[in-house]
Amino acid sequence: MTDDRVIELLRRAYGDEIETVMNYQTNAIVLDGVRAEEIKESLQADIQEELGHAEMLGQRLKQLDAQPPGSGEFTARQDSLQPPADSTDVLSVIEGVLDAENDAIETYRDLVDAAEEASDPVTEDLAVTILADEEAHRTEFRGFRKEYKKD
Secondary structure: OOOHHHHHHHHHHHHHHHHHHHHHHHHHHHOOOHHHHHHHHHHHHHHHHHHHHHHHHHHHHHHOOOOOOOHHHOOOOOHHHOOOOOOOOHHHHHHHHHHHHHHHHHHHHHHHHHHHHOOOHHHHHHHHHHHHHHHHHHHHHHHHHHHHHHO
């Protein structure tokens, strides 16, 4: 018997990872300027990691006899991660990434708790693993934000 909350959080996390991939890709293309290069490279590198997270979440849903959401069930939630009107506004992208990471961290912490309550150590372990990746990414972008705010 699978816990509905675990399935709900796995599906939400899957959708968030796919949305993050789209927004990271778009921002990596849109940003301009010498100072944007490091951010663009970081976003490009993280796309593969986020896709990997989505793959793991999708596989876990299948193992639990559920399935990840398709685009028809998708609701976009990352308003602050939309590409900036000014393609040199790197700071707004950094802030958007931090918002997305904070949201992901909250979701994975909820998933850890829900999986523990449901006696589902496999999902709990998966959530802890992905949570560590998201926290590392947030730390990297906090560093970028400090650099940009100094100028």
